[in-house]
Amino acid sequence: MSDQPAVSAPPRLRRWEQRTEVPLFGVSLLFLLGYAVRVLAPHHAGPWRALALALVGTTWLAFAADYAVRLRLSGLGHRFVRVHWLDTVVLLLPLLRPLRLIRVYTAVQQRREQPRLSLYARVIAYAGASALLLGFSAALAVYHQEHAAKNASIRTLGDAAWWACETLTTVGYGDAVPVTPGGRVVASGLMACGLALLGAVTGSFSSWLLQVFRREDEKRPPESR
Template sequence: MSDQPAESAPLRFRRWEQRTELPLLGASLLFLLGYAVRVLAPHDAQLWRGLALVLVCATWLLFAADYVVRLRLSRLGHHFLRVHWLDTLVLLLPLLRPLRLIRVYTAVQRRREQPRLSLYARVIAYASASALLLGLSAALAVYHQEHRAEGASIRTFGDAVWWACETLTTVGYGDTVPVTPSGRTVAAGLMACGLGLLGAVTGSFSSWLLHVFRREDEKRPPEGG
Protein backbone atom coordinates (compact mmCIF):
# COMPACT_ATOMS: atom_id res chain seq x y z
CA MET A 1 0.00 0.00 0.00
CA SER A 2 2.88 2.40 0.73
CA ASP A 3 4.13 2.11 -2.85
CA GLN A 4 0.79 2.97 -4.44
CA PRO A 5 1.19 6.77 -4.49
CA ALA A 6 4.65 6.52 -6.07
CA GLU A 7 3.29 4.19 -8.74
CA SER A 8 0.21 6.26 -9.50
CA ALA A 9 1.97 9.64 -9.68
CA PRO A 10 3.47 9.10 -13.18
CA LEU A 11 0.12 7.83 -14.42
CA ARG A 12 -1.72 10.91 -13.14
CA PHE A 13 1.00 13.13 -14.62
CA ARG A 14 0.62 11.51 -18.07
CA ARG A 15 -3.16 11.75 -17.93
CA TRP A 16 -2.94 15.42 -17.04
CA GLU A 17 -0.61 16.04 -19.99
CA GLN A 18 -2.91 14.22 -22.40
CA ARG A 19 -5.94 16.21 -21.25
CA THR A 20 -4.30 19.64 -21.22
CA GLU A 21 -1.89 19.75 -24.17
CA LEU A 22 -4.51 20.66 -26.79
CA PRO A 23 -6.26 23.29 -24.59
CA LEU A 24 -2.84 24.75 -23.75
CA LEU A 25 -2.03 24.93 -27.46
CA GLY A 26 -5.17 27.02 -27.92
CA ALA A 27 -4.14 29.19 -24.96
CA SER A 28 -0.69 29.62 -26.54
CA LEU A 29 -2.24 30.90 -29.75
CA LEU A 30 -4.43 33.28 -27.75
CA PHE A 31 -1.34 34.51 -25.90
CA LEU A 32 0.39 35.16 -29.21
CA LEU A 33 -2.71 36.93 -30.53
CA GLY A 34 -2.94 39.13 -27.45
CA TYR A 35 0.76 39.96 -27.61
CA ALA A 36 0.47 40.80 -31.31
CA VAL A 37 -2.45 43.16 -30.68
CA ARG A 38 -0.59 44.73 -27.77
CA VAL A 39 2.49 45.36 -29.92
CA LEU A 40 0.87 46.33 -33.23
CA ALA A 41 -2.20 48.29 -32.09
CA PRO A 42 -1.88 52.10 -32.32
CA HIS A 43 -1.19 53.87 -29.04
CA ASP A 44 -4.50 55.68 -29.21
CA ALA A 45 -6.39 52.33 -29.33
CA GLN A 46 -6.36 52.04 -25.56
CA LEU A 47 -9.38 49.72 -25.42
CA TRP A 48 -7.81 47.10 -27.68
CA ARG A 49 -4.45 47.40 -25.98
CA GLY A 50 -6.07 46.96 -22.60
CA LEU A 51 -8.03 43.89 -23.71
CA ALA A 52 -4.88 42.43 -25.21
CA LEU A 53 -3.01 42.94 -21.95
CA VAL A 54 -5.78 41.17 -20.03
CA LEU A 55 -5.66 38.27 -22.50
CA VAL A 56 -1.89 37.99 -22.20
CA CYS A 57 -1.98 38.02 -18.40
CA ALA A 58 -4.88 35.56 -18.20
CA THR A 59 -3.23 33.03 -20.50
CA TRP A 60 0.10 33.35 -18.68
CA LEU A 61 -1.66 32.66 -15.36
CA LEU A 62 -3.14 29.57 -17.01
CA PHE A 63 0.37 28.45 -17.99
CA ALA A 64 1.58 29.07 -14.44
CA ALA A 65 -1.30 27.05 -12.95
CA ASP A 66 -0.55 24.18 -15.34
CA TYR A 67 3.12 24.32 -14.34
CA VAL A 68 2.24 24.09 -10.63
CA VAL A 69 -0.07 21.13 -11.25
CA ARG A 70 2.64 19.35 -13.27
CA LEU A 71 5.15 20.01 -10.52
CA ARG A 72 2.87 18.53 -7.85
CA LEU A 73 1.78 15.53 -9.91
CA SER A 74 5.33 14.63 -10.91
CA ARG A 75 6.47 14.41 -7.26
CA LEU A 76 9.99 15.21 -8.39
CA GLY A 77 10.44 18.24 -6.19
CA HIS A 78 13.31 20.48 -7.26
CA HIS A 79 14.41 17.82 -9.77
CA PHE A 80 11.41 18.86 -11.88
CA LEU A 81 13.38 21.91 -13.03
CA ARG A 82 16.09 19.68 -14.48
CA VAL A 83 13.89 16.91 -15.93
CA HIS A 84 11.26 19.26 -17.39
CA TRP A 85 13.51 22.20 -18.22
CA LEU A 86 11.48 23.05 -21.32
CA ASP A 87 8.35 23.57 -19.20
CA THR A 88 10.28 26.01 -17.01
CA LEU A 89 11.76 27.84 -20.00
CA VAL A 90 8.43 28.42 -21.75
CA LEU A 91 6.86 29.58 -18.49
CA LEU A 92 9.53 32.27 -18.14
CA LEU A 93 9.51 33.05 -21.89
CA PRO A 94 5.99 32.29 -23.16
CA LEU A 95 6.89 33.31 -26.72
CA LEU A 96 8.93 30.09 -26.89
CA ARG A 97 5.84 27.92 -26.40
CA PRO A 98 5.91 26.79 -30.07
CA LEU A 99 8.79 24.54 -29.01
CA ARG A 100 6.21 22.46 -27.13
CA LEU A 101 4.47 21.45 -30.36
CA ILE A 102 6.16 18.07 -30.18
CA ARG A 103 4.44 17.46 -26.83
CA VAL A 104 1.09 18.26 -28.40
CA TYR A 105 1.72 15.89 -31.28
CA THR A 106 2.80 13.13 -28.87
CA ALA A 107 -0.30 13.60 -26.74
CA VAL A 108 -2.54 13.34 -29.82
CA GLN A 109 -0.74 10.27 -31.16
CA ARG A 110 -1.19 8.42 -27.87
CA ARG A 111 -4.88 8.28 -28.70
CA ARG A 112 -4.16 6.50 -31.98
CA GLU A 113 -2.64 3.12 -32.66
CA GLN A 114 -0.39 4.29 -35.49
CA PRO A 115 0.90 7.73 -36.58
CA ARG A 116 -0.64 9.11 -39.74
CA LEU A 117 2.65 10.54 -40.98
CA SER A 118 6.01 8.91 -41.51
CA LEU A 119 8.96 9.78 -39.29
CA TYR A 120 10.48 12.11 -41.89
CA ALA A 121 7.16 13.89 -42.48
CA ARG A 122 6.62 14.32 -38.74
CA VAL A 123 10.04 15.89 -38.22
CA ILE A 124 9.62 18.24 -41.18
CA ALA A 125 6.08 19.23 -40.16
CA TYR A 126 7.08 19.88 -36.53
CA ALA A 127 10.19 21.85 -37.44
CA SER A 128 8.36 23.90 -40.09
CA ALA A 129 5.45 24.78 -37.79
CA SER A 130 7.82 25.61 -34.93
CA ALA A 131 9.95 27.81 -37.20
CA LEU A 132 6.88 29.66 -38.45
CA LEU A 133 5.51 30.38 -34.96
CA LEU A 134 8.93 31.19 -33.48
CA GLY A 135 9.68 33.51 -36.39
CA LEU A 136 6.41 35.35 -35.83
CA SER A 137 7.04 35.57 -32.08
CA ALA A 138 10.58 36.86 -32.61
CA ALA A 139 9.40 39.41 -35.18
CA LEU A 140 6.85 40.76 -32.71
CA ALA A 141 9.37 40.87 -29.86
CA VAL A 142 12.08 42.57 -31.93
CA TYR A 143 9.66 45.09 -33.41
CA HIS A 144 8.43 45.88 -29.89
CA GLN A 145 11.99 46.59 -28.72
CA GLU A 146 13.45 48.19 -31.83
CA HIS A 147 11.00 50.39 -33.70
CA ARG A 148 11.45 53.37 -31.38
CA ALA A 149 15.14 52.88 -30.64
CA GLU A 150 17.70 55.43 -31.81
CA GLY A 151 19.54 54.32 -34.94
CA ALA A 152 17.29 51.30 -35.43
CA SER A 153 16.93 49.77 -38.88
CA ILE A 154 13.79 47.83 -37.89
CA ARG A 155 11.11 50.52 -38.01
CA THR A 156 8.05 48.61 -39.21
CA PHE A 157 6.62 45.18 -38.52
CA GLY A 158 7.40 44.29 -42.11
CA ASP A 159 11.06 45.02 -41.39
CA ALA A 160 10.86 42.73 -38.37
CA VAL A 161 9.31 39.89 -40.41
CA TRP A 162 12.00 40.28 -43.07
CA TRP A 163 14.68 40.20 -40.38
CA ALA A 164 13.15 37.03 -38.85
CA CYS A 165 13.15 35.31 -42.25
CA GLU A 166 16.81 36.27 -42.79
CA THR A 167 17.77 34.99 -39.35
CA LEU A 168 15.86 31.71 -39.49
CA THR A 169 17.30 30.84 -42.89
CA THR A 170 20.81 31.94 -41.79
CA VAL A 171 21.05 34.29 -44.80
CA GLY A 172 21.79 37.45 -42.84
CA TYR A 173 21.93 40.22 -45.45
CA GLY A 174 22.64 42.73 -42.71
CA ASP A 175 20.18 45.33 -43.99
CA THR A 176 18.06 45.02 -40.83
CA VAL A 177 19.76 44.30 -37.50
CA PRO A 178 18.72 44.79 -33.85
CA VAL A 179 20.56 47.53 -32.00
CA THR A 180 19.09 47.25 -28.49
CA PRO A 181 20.38 44.71 -25.93
CA SER A 182 16.96 43.05 -25.60
CA GLY A 183 16.56 42.91 -29.38
CA ARG A 184 19.95 41.27 -29.77
CA THR A 185 19.06 38.76 -27.05
CA VAL A 186 15.98 37.79 -29.02
CA ALA A 187 18.12 37.56 -32.15
CA ALA A 188 20.62 35.24 -30.46
CA GLY A 189 17.84 32.93 -29.31
CA LEU A 190 16.27 32.88 -32.77
CA MET A 191 19.64 32.09 -34.35
CA ALA A 192 20.11 29.09 -32.07
CA CYS A 193 16.57 27.81 -32.64
CA GLY A 194 16.79 28.52 -36.37
CA LEU A 195 19.96 26.48 -36.77
CA GLY A 196 18.40 23.54 -34.95
CA LEU A 197 15.09 23.65 -36.81
CA LEU A 198 16.70 24.22 -40.22
CA GLY A 199 19.08 21.35 -39.56
CA ALA A 200 16.18 19.09 -38.62
CA VAL A 201 14.30 19.92 -41.83
CA THR A 202 17.26 19.58 -44.18
CA GLY A 203 18.55 16.46 -42.44
CA SER A 204 15.16 14.75 -42.55
CA PHE A 205 14.61 15.70 -46.17
CA SER A 206 18.04 14.37 -47.13
CA SER A 207 17.41 11.14 -45.22
CA TRP A 208 14.06 10.75 -46.95
CA LEU A 209 15.66 11.20 -50.37
CA LEU A 210 18.34 8.62 -49.55
CA HIS A 211 15.63 6.23 -48.37
CA VAL A 212 13.67 6.68 -51.61
CA PHE A 213 16.74 6.21 -53.80
CA ARG A 214 17.79 3.15 -51.81
CA ARG A 215 14.40 1.54 -52.34
CA GLU A 216 14.60 2.28 -56.05
CA ASP A 217 18.03 0.64 -56.23
CA GLU A 218 16.75 -2.43 -54.39
CA LYS A 219 13.86 -2.81 -56.87
CA ARG A 220 16.15 -2.48 -59.91
CA PRO A 221 17.19 -5.87 -61.38
CA PRO A 222 20.89 -6.67 -61.00
CA GLU A 223 23.11 -5.91 -63.97
CA GLY A 224 25.38 -8.38 -65.67
CA GLY A 225 24.89 -11.83 -66.86
Protein backbone atom coordinates in the same frame (compact mmCIF):
# COMPACT_ATOMS: atom_id res chain seq x y z
CA MET B 1 8.74 18.86 -26.15
CA SER B 2 10.07 17.45 -22.92
CA ASP B 3 13.45 16.71 -21.40
CA GLN B 4 12.33 13.48 -19.75
CA PRO B 5 10.94 10.45 -21.60
CA ALA B 6 7.18 10.27 -21.33
CA VAL B 7 7.37 6.57 -20.39
CA SER B 8 9.08 7.44 -17.08
CA ALA B 9 6.41 9.93 -16.07
CA PRO B 10 3.78 8.87 -13.49
CA PRO B 11 0.47 7.73 -15.02
CA ARG B 12 -1.44 10.68 -13.54
CA LEU B 13 1.02 13.12 -15.08
CA ARG B 14 0.77 11.42 -18.48
CA ARG B 15 -3.03 11.59 -18.36
CA TRP B 16 -2.93 15.26 -17.38
CA GLU B 17 -0.56 16.15 -20.23
CA GLN B 18 -2.60 14.17 -22.75
CA ARG B 19 -5.77 16.03 -21.75
CA THR B 20 -4.28 19.53 -21.53
CA GLU B 21 -1.70 19.84 -24.32
CA VAL B 22 -4.21 20.62 -27.09
CA PRO B 23 -6.25 23.13 -25.02
CA LEU B 24 -3.02 24.79 -23.85
CA PHE B 25 -1.89 25.11 -27.45
CA GLY B 26 -5.08 27.07 -28.10
CA VAL B 27 -4.30 29.18 -25.03
CA SER B 28 -0.81 29.84 -26.39
CA LEU B 29 -2.34 31.16 -29.62
CA LEU B 30 -4.52 33.48 -27.53
CA PHE B 31 -1.39 34.64 -25.70
CA LEU B 32 0.28 35.38 -29.03
CA LEU B 33 -2.83 37.25 -30.20
CA GLY B 34 -2.90 39.34 -27.02
CA TYR B 35 0.79 40.10 -27.29
CA ALA B 36 0.41 41.09 -30.95
CA VAL B 37 -2.43 43.49 -30.16
CA ARG B 38 -0.47 44.94 -27.25
CA VAL B 39 2.56 45.56 -29.46
CA LEU B 40 0.80 46.75 -32.62
CA ALA B 41 -2.15 48.74 -31.26
CA PRO B 42 -1.55 52.52 -31.32
CA HIS B 43 -1.14 54.24 -27.97
CA HIS B 44 -4.47 56.06 -28.31
CA ALA B 45 -6.29 52.69 -28.51
CA GLY B 46 -6.29 52.43 -24.72
CA PRO B 47 -9.17 49.95 -24.25
CA TRP B 48 -7.74 47.52 -26.79
CA ARG B 49 -4.30 47.67 -25.22
CA ALA B 50 -5.77 47.11 -21.76
CA LEU B 51 -7.81 44.15 -23.04
CA ALA B 52 -4.74 42.69 -24.71
CA LEU B 53 -2.72 43.04 -21.51
CA ALA B 54 -5.49 41.28 -19.56
CA LEU B 55 -5.52 38.46 -22.14
CA VAL B 56 -1.74 38.07 -21.91
CA GLY B 57 -1.87 37.97 -18.12
CA THR B 58 -4.77 35.51 -17.99
CA THR B 59 -3.20 33.10 -20.46
CA TRP B 60 0.14 33.24 -18.64
CA LEU B 61 -1.67 32.33 -15.41
CA ALA B 62 -3.05 29.27 -17.23
CA PHE B 63 0.51 28.27 -18.17
CA ALA B 64 1.66 28.78 -14.58
CA ALA B 65 -1.22 26.69 -13.23
CA ASP B 66 -0.40 23.87 -15.66
CA TYR B 67 3.26 24.02 -14.62
CA ALA B 68 2.30 23.84 -10.93
CA VAL B 69 0.01 20.85 -11.50
CA ARG B 70 2.63 18.97 -13.48
CA LEU B 71 5.26 19.74 -10.85
CA ARG B 72 3.00 18.24 -8.18
CA LEU B 73 2.00 15.18 -10.24
CA SER B 74 5.58 14.42 -11.27
CA GLY B 75 6.64 13.62 -7.70
CA LEU B 76 10.05 15.17 -8.42
CA GLY B 77 9.73 18.15 -6.13
CA HIS B 78 12.25 20.89 -6.81
CA ARG B 79 14.11 18.56 -9.23
CA PHE B 80 11.25 19.09 -11.71
CA VAL B 81 12.73 22.50 -12.56
CA ARG B 82 16.06 20.92 -13.55
CA VAL B 83 14.71 17.78 -15.23
CA HIS B 84 12.10 19.71 -17.24
CA TRP B 85 14.28 22.75 -17.84
CA LEU B 86 12.71 23.54 -21.21
CA ASP B 87 9.25 23.72 -19.65
CA THR B 88 10.65 26.14 -17.07
CA VAL B 89 12.19 28.34 -19.78
CA VAL B 90 8.93 28.32 -21.74
CA LEU B 91 7.01 29.36 -18.62
CA LEU B 92 9.33 32.35 -18.18
CA LEU B 93 9.34 33.14 -21.93
CA PRO B 94 5.90 32.13 -23.26
CA LEU B 95 6.78 33.24 -26.81
CA LEU B 96 8.88 30.05 -26.98
CA ARG B 97 5.83 27.81 -26.54
CA PRO B 98 5.91 26.77 -30.24
CA LEU B 99 8.84 24.54 -29.22
CA ARG B 100 6.26 22.39 -27.39
CA LEU B 101 4.37 21.61 -30.60
CA ILE B 102 5.75 18.10 -30.62
CA ARG B 103 3.99 17.41 -27.33
CA VAL B 104 0.71 18.55 -28.86
CA TYR B 105 1.20 16.12 -31.73
CA THR B 106 2.10 13.32 -29.30
CA ALA B 107 -0.98 13.98 -27.20
CA VAL B 108 -3.21 13.77 -30.28
CA GLN B 109 -1.56 10.62 -31.63
CA GLN B 110 -1.85 8.79 -28.30
CA ARG B 111 -5.57 8.63 -28.97
CA ARG B 112 -4.93 6.73 -32.21
CA GLU B 113 -3.33 3.38 -32.87
CA GLN B 114 -0.57 4.71 -35.12
CA PRO B 115 0.70 8.03 -36.50
CA ARG B 116 -0.86 9.29 -39.71
CA LEU B 117 2.43 10.78 -40.92
CA SER B 118 5.77 9.12 -41.51
CA LEU B 119 8.74 9.99 -39.32
CA TYR B 120 10.26 12.29 -41.94
CA ALA B 121 6.96 14.05 -42.58
CA ARG B 122 6.47 14.55 -38.84
CA VAL B 123 9.92 16.12 -38.45
CA ILE B 124 9.42 18.46 -41.39
CA ALA B 125 5.88 19.40 -40.31
CA TYR B 126 7.02 20.08 -36.74
CA ALA B 127 10.02 22.13 -37.86
CA GLY B 128 7.96 24.09 -40.38
CA ALA B 129 5.15 24.92 -37.95
CA SER B 130 7.63 25.79 -35.20
CA ALA B 131 9.62 28.03 -37.53
CA LEU B 132 6.46 29.85 -38.61
CA LEU B 133 5.22 30.49 -35.07
CA LEU B 134 8.66 31.29 -33.67
CA GLY B 135 9.41 33.62 -36.56
CA PHE B 136 6.18 35.53 -36.01
CA SER B 137 6.77 35.69 -32.25
CA ALA B 138 10.34 36.89 -32.71
CA ALA B 139 9.24 39.48 -35.28
CA LEU B 140 6.76 40.90 -32.78
CA ALA B 141 9.31 40.87 -29.96
CA VAL B 142 12.08 42.53 -31.97
CA TYR B 143 9.68 45.11 -33.40
CA HIS B 144 8.58 45.92 -29.85
CA GLN B 145 12.20 46.49 -28.84
CA GLU B 146 13.48 48.21 -31.96
CA HIS B 147 10.89 50.38 -33.69
CA ALA B 148 11.39 53.42 -31.42
CA ALA B 149 15.15 53.01 -30.88
CA LYS B 150 17.65 55.53 -32.16
CA ASN B 151 19.41 54.50 -35.40
CA ALA B 152 17.20 51.41 -35.65
CA SER B 153 16.92 49.68 -39.01
CA ILE B 154 13.79 47.76 -37.96
CA ARG B 155 11.01 50.35 -37.96
CA THR B 156 7.95 48.45 -39.12
CA LEU B 157 6.48 45.00 -38.57
CA GLY B 158 7.37 44.25 -42.19
CA ASP B 159 11.02 45.02 -41.43
CA ALA B 160 10.83 42.74 -38.41
CA ALA B 161 9.24 39.91 -40.41
CA TRP B 162 11.95 40.23 -43.10
CA TRP B 163 14.62 40.17 -40.39
CA ALA B 164 13.04 37.04 -38.84
CA CYS B 165 13.08 35.26 -42.22
CA GLU B 166 16.74 36.17 -42.73
CA THR B 167 17.66 34.97 -39.26
CA LEU B 168 15.70 31.71 -39.34
CA THR B 169 17.19 30.74 -42.69
CA THR B 170 20.69 31.82 -41.54
CA VAL B 171 21.01 34.13 -44.58
CA GLY B 172 21.68 37.34 -42.67
CA TYR B 173 21.91 40.02 -45.38
CA GLY B 174 22.66 42.63 -42.72
CA ASP B 175 20.16 45.18 -44.03
CA ALA B 176 18.06 44.85 -40.86
CA VAL B 177 19.81 44.26 -37.56
CA PRO B 178 18.79 44.80 -33.92
CA VAL B 179 20.57 47.63 -32.12
CA THR B 180 19.00 47.38 -28.64
CA PRO B 181 20.08 44.89 -25.96
CA GLY B 182 16.59 43.35 -25.88
CA GLY B 183 16.50 43.00 -29.64
CA ARG B 184 19.88 41.28 -29.66
CA VAL B 185 18.75 38.82 -27.00
CA VAL B 186 15.75 37.95 -29.19
CA ALA B 187 18.07 37.62 -32.19
CA SER B 188 20.41 35.26 -30.32
CA GLY B 189 17.54 32.99 -29.35
CA LEU B 190 16.09 32.97 -32.85
CA MET B 191 19.47 32.18 -34.40
CA ALA B 192 19.90 29.18 -32.10
CA CYS B 193 16.37 27.93 -32.84
CA GLY B 194 16.81 28.59 -36.56
CA LEU B 195 19.97 26.48 -36.72
CA ALA B 196 18.30 23.63 -34.83
CA LEU B 197 15.14 23.67 -36.98
CA LEU B 198 17.07 24.01 -40.25
CA GLY B 199 19.31 21.12 -39.24
CA ALA B 200 16.28 18.97 -38.42
CA VAL B 201 14.65 19.67 -41.80
CA THR B 202 17.78 19.18 -43.91
CA GLY B 203 18.79 16.05 -41.99
CA SER B 204 15.33 14.52 -42.28
CA PHE B 205 15.07 15.38 -45.97
CA SER B 206 18.52 13.87 -46.66
CA SER B 207 17.59 10.69 -44.80
CA TRP B 208 14.35 10.45 -46.79
CA LEU B 209 16.24 10.79 -50.08
CA LEU B 210 18.72 8.09 -49.05
CA GLN B 211 15.83 5.80 -48.14
CA VAL B 212 14.15 6.38 -51.51
CA PHE B 213 17.36 5.72 -53.46
CA ARG B 214 18.05 2.58 -51.39
CA ARG B 215 14.60 1.22 -52.19
CA GLU B 216 15.15 1.91 -55.89
CA ASP B 217 18.47 0.06 -55.79
CA GLU B 218 16.85 -2.92 -54.06
CA LYS B 219 14.20 -3.15 -56.80
CA ARG B 220 16.75 -3.22 -59.61
CA PRO B 221 17.99 -6.62 -60.92
CA PRO B 222 21.39 -7.65 -59.46
CA GLU B 223 23.08 -7.58 -62.89
CA SER B 224 22.11 -3.93 -63.48
CA ARG B 225 23.54 -2.66 -60.19
